[in-house]
Amino acid sequence: MTFLQRFDDFVCEGDSITCEVDGYTITAHIAHDETQDPPDELQDGFWPSLYPNDAGFIGAGNGWRDRFDKAQARAESVMAAWKKDEWFYCGVILSVAIDGLVLDDHAASLWGIEANYPDSDNAYLSDVANELLPEALEAAKAERKRQCAILCISETAA
Numbered sequence: 001m002t003f004l005q006r007f008d009d010f011v012c013e014g015d016s017i018t019c020e021v022d023g024y025t026i027t028a029h030i031a032h033d034e035t036q037d038p039p040d041e042l043q044d045g046f047w048p049s050l051y052p053n054d055a056g057f058i059g060a061g062n063g064w065r066d067r068f069d070k071a072q073a074r075a076e077s078v079m080a081a082w083k084k085d086e087w088f089y090c091g092v093i094l095s096v097a098i099d100g101l102v103l104d105d106h107a108a109s110l111w112g113i114e115a116n117y118p119d120s121d122n123a124y125l126s127d128v129a130n131e132l133l134p135e136a137l138e139a140a141k142a143e144r145k146r147q148c149a150i151l152c153i154s155e156t157a158a
Contacts, residue, residue: 006126011115025097028129033089033111048072078118087116092128096140103143107136
């Protein structure tokens with residue numbers, strides 16, 4: 001049980017992929033994460049460091065200066081792309097329907113994921129959708145059972 005489609009190398013808010021499992025239609029879509037914090041404020045160790053107690057410590061040993069320079073250039077490049085709105089944080093939200101009836105429009109989700117991150121193919125977005133799939137199906141089955149119970153009680157009372 002997996003999504004056979006994958007998200008594109010470049011995604012926009014609202015992009016989606018869909019799969020069918022046991023009569024359920026599951027849709028994973030991209031939503032913009034509302035956080036306005038830049039990556040260097042959200043990620044410990046975003047900026048490289050030469051100090052062992054810092055989160056961004058690049059490690060000791062030969063070639064430390066070259067490793068530091070590469071890590072610093074990469075961090076600067078990522079920040080520049082962020083400032084130009086070339087990438088953003090998103091959520092992957094799964095909704096589940098059966099026969100066109102939406103059982104749960106937010107059956108499972110994960111937030112704070114980088115979308116269109118420099119040098120990324122967004123494969124992780126599809127991985128997340130597949131990891132959330134069992135949770136979304138479980139939520140949809142529970143909602144279906146709940147709705148059926150309501151309908152059965154209503155039918156017997158009539």
